[in-house]
Amino acid sequence: MRWQVSGIPDGEIGEYRIHNCTESTGEDSWLNYVNYASVPSGDYTVLYRRFGNAYLNIMQDTDREYTEHDWLTQRMSGDILIGGLGIGMVHIPLLASDDVTSVTVVESEQAVIDLVWDHCAKDDRFTLVHDDIHTWTPPAGSSWDVGWFDTWLTHDDDGNGNLITSDDYKTMIESKYGSLITEIGGWNWS
Amino acid sequence: MLTTYGTCEDGTGGPNNASGGGGSAPALVSIATSASGNFDGAVIIGCDQDPTNGFLDVNSGSTFSNHPIAGITGTIGYTVGPNYSSAVIASNGLLTYTVFGYIRVGLNPATSFQWDVTFQNDSDSNNAWTAIATNGSPSTAQDRTSNDVGEDIKVVHSSGGRGYNLPAPFGNSFIEFDVDADATNPNGTTSASTVKVTLESN
Numbered sequence: 424m425r426w427q428v429s430g431i432p433d434g435e436i437g438e439y440r441i442h443n444c445t446e447s448t449g450e451d452s453w454l455n456y457v458n459y460a461s462v463p464s465g466d467y468t469v470l471y472r473r474f475g476n477a478y479l480n481i482m483q484d485t486d487r488e489y490t491e492h493d494w495l496t497q498r499m500s501g502d503i504l505i506g507g508l509g510i511g512m513v514h515i516p517l518l519a520s521d522d523v524t525s526v527t528v529v530e531s532e533q534a535v536i537d538l539v540w541d542h543c544a545k546d547d548r549f550t551l552v553h554d555d556i557h558t559w560t561p562p563a564g565s566s567w568d569v570g571w572f573d574t575w576l577t578h579d580d581d582g583n584g585n586l587i588t589s590d591d592y593k594t595m596i597e598s599k600y601g602s603l604i605t606e607i608g609g610w611n612w613s
Numbered sequence: 614m615l616t617t618y619g620t621c622e623d624g625t626g627g628p629n630n631a632s633g634g635g636g637s638a639p640a641l642v643s644i645a646t647s648a649s650g651n652f653d654g655a656v657i658i659g660c661d662q663d664p665t666n667g668f669l670d671v672n673s674g675s676t677f678s679n680h681p682i683a684g685i686t687g688t689i690g691y692t693v694g695p696n697y698s699s700a701v702i703a704s705n706g707l708l709t710y711t712v713f714g715y716i717r718v719g720l721n722p723a724t725s726f727q728w729d730v731t732f733q734n735d736s737d738s739n740n741a742w743t744a745i746a747t748n749g750s751p752s753t754a755q756d757r758t759s760n761d762v763g764e765d766i767k768v769v770h771s772s773g774g775r776g777y778n779l780p781a782p783f784g785n786s787f788i789e790f791d792v793d794a795d796a797t798n799p800n801g802t803t804s805a806s807t808v809k810v811t812l813e814s815n
Binding site for chain 1: 693694695698699702703704705706743769770771772773774775776777778779
């Protein structure tokens with residue numbers, strides 16, 4: 424089972440790149456992921472972040488991703504806050520749910536917005552906020568039924584020589600948004 | 614392990630010696646970090662993706678010691694932090710750990726030499742590694758203090774979807790491998806005591 428993204432054209436802006444690839448084509452990091460996650464044959468939309476000459480896959484519409492979004496799958500109703508646009512993959516089930524009232528997507532990278540937003544699944548229930556989920560100040564009176572946070576990358580660091588772990592990220596998010604959101608979940612949260 | 618024939622580490626006896634007209638195989642053979650002085654029974658570990666020791670501890674061989682039962686063992690630390698992550702990203706998930714050393718012969722000069730690096734074991738509570746293996750061709754030179762011993766340890770990190778998965782810090786991940794060396798002359802071959810290397814997260 425997967426939410427297959429379609430319609431986002433190949434492109435590269437700044438440090439970000441969209442590539443429509445297959446299980447056997449793409450950058451080394453994607454092919455590594457294909458092997459690690461046992462990705463079956465098919466067409467995939469992959470978002471890369473570039474580091475020098477190396478491209479790192481940071482989002483892809485695979486079966487594994489579907490599974491990793493299981494927490495959100497079970498909570499698609501009401502007002503939803505999404506941290507991170509990515510390839511707009513979770514828009515597909517959110518769009519299909521009549522129980523969803525609104526979807527607020529917060530994305531910090533203008534390049535990702537330019538590559539994805541105009542082409543991803545959405546309707547007038549969806550709103551994009553160009554801001555950093557860590558520093559964004561929600562409008563006064565904001566609240567959500569469900570929050571899904573997926574902006575953490577394994578190499579994120581605190582600027583003092585320490586990596587930010589998934590648990591660190593979870594703690595930061597819960598501290599900042601806990602009073603505004605009824606249920607909070609995120610990618611790779613235990 | 615290398616195939617060993619002729620004498621043991623004491624350098625006496627052996628089939629070639631028995632028929633060789635009275636000579637002796639190399640003796641007092643050991644793996645060291647240099648031709649003389651400190652450290653004997655030790656190697657120096659490098660990482661191709663970390664030439665300035667950004668995450669691998671600077672090491673001179675001083676952490677190795679010889680135990681009656683465990684043999685020669687030494688631990689070198691690596692720090693799982695931004696430098697480690699940057700190296701993994703830049704190399705598309707691959708880290709290559711290299712070995713530098715010198716094959717000392719105390720008695721009965723050798724005419725040829727052979728290095729061998731053998732991966733033994735690993736553990737990582739984060740399951741970041743998808744493959745670890747010995748790679749390359751072992752050197753036949755005595756002095757591999759400037760260039761590595763030919764065989765190295767390649768570590769492949771998994772790409773988990775939000776970047777490469779990274780091994781667990783604080784002693785919760787390690788890689789173990791053995792370094793062996795032989796010295797040979799017309800009278801036989803003598804193997805140095807194995808140097809057991811552990812790379813462990815700080």
